[in-house]
Amino acid sequence: VHSEGEGLTTVVGLDDVVVVATPDAVLVASKAQSGRVKELVGVLRARAHPEADAHRRMYRPWGWYQRVDIGERFQVKRIMVTPGGRLSLQKHFHRAEHWVVVKGTAEVTLGERLVLVHENEAVYLPIGAMHRLANPGKIPLELIEVQVGSYTGEDDIIRVEDIYGR
Structure with a gap:
């Protein structure tokens, strides 16, 4: 066993x-x-x-994400970004995202703005907004992501730039 x-x-x-x-x-x-x-x-x-093929915790070059809950028109994930890790510059056609930082500091690109989001702070990413998440700190960044929209599948990611070549 x-x-x-x-x-x-x-x-x-x-x-x-x-x-x-x-x-x-x-x-x-x-x-x-x-x-x-x-x-x-x-x-x-x-x-x-x-x-x-899809496991509860999915590993990526920048860290991992884990689905916490999913339902009609929403999905909740726990995300960990390693120090120096950086997700792709991307947008979504069918969902908005809410990020709440629970540990560390997030560097969030939202359109033309660059925002630092600290523990117990949140940022809203509207549908269609160009965005990126990075960890500029020395400790793992952990956040909760709430996706809301008509579709929350992983194939609703339009990557514009990706340092990992995906």
Whole structure:
């Protein structure tokens, strides 16, 4: 039994079983069939299950983001940007974003303005606004992002400039 989840994972009365619990999913398989995980992922991809490739925490060259909640017309993410990390200069056609800094200092490009946003401060990014997030500090930047709009998918990112070549 391997568990990375926040809750307790236990089993009783099982033999020759593999149990893996992560924040994304739980796998229970007989040891004899545990080698078929790759096949299972292939089936999930073929059926267009986002869980096959999209994990709760998604790592990027600048740090990571983790979905906290999602619903119709909104999504909430926790974002961590490493010191010196910088997201792409971008805009969105279908969503606005609200960023609340919970740790560190954010350097936010919003249109032609450059704004420093400190802990317990927030910035609003309207739909269509050109923006970028960077961490000019020496500690990891953490913020909560609330997206609101008709569509919050990752393919609603129009990158204009990206130091990581994406």
